[in-house]
């Protein structure tokens with residue numbers, strides 16, 4: 720059992736006292752095209768965390784996965800109903816407070832598993848990690864996929880940056896929760912060959928401004944369960960590698 724919230728307080732307390740590693744999945748409640756659920760980032764972050772926890776535990780590092788954060792800064796998709804954005808300072812406080820609470824209870828290391836890539840959101844994670852370090856002297860492992868080192872291990876669509884609800888994320892939901900993909904709609908979606916990453920650099924502030932008028936970029940029709948499995952393998956390996964690095968292993 721790798722899921723923290725399914726432990727009793729006694730079991731969780733014992734695991735933390737033994738020096739368990741803890742992973743915090745960070746997602747969002749955000750429009751992901753007409754074919755994927757609002758919880759797409761939450762599902763991906765949880766799934767990669769659980770797979771990483773299995774691997775770490777198998778290698779002798781007991782690892783538990785915290786309840787996911789389901790709200791983040793999601794201003795880019797604020798035009799679409801269902802998207803619920805929070806202020807950056809709220810996001811920073813939330814991540815910071817959780818990390819400090821878990822460290823106070825004896826965790827050996829906390830890792831953040833993130834799948835929402837909006838720059839302001841990434842900044843909220845980095846600010847929270849800095850604050851935790853200042854206050855506790857403890858690091859937080861965070862493989863940031865927007866950095867080249869980790870992006871290199873992902874798909875071409877991801878690296879091009881047209882990766883919101885395109886083939887990359889659609890494949891990940893097909894692999895983890897296939898029943899949540901609206902297949903009839905997915906199969907009708909034309910490719911949107913626009914790099915959201917590039918548009919952000921050019922000054923776009925919303926998906927609509929960037930040309931993603933249906934809240935997706937990339938090629939949902941090219942998605943497959945097999946691609947999703949391969950990406951989860953890479954994503955879970957990133958967490959494993961950054962945890963081991965932070966522990967000097």
Ligand SMILES: [Zn+2]
Pocket residue numbers: 751759760834835836883884888
């Ligand atoms: Zn997403």
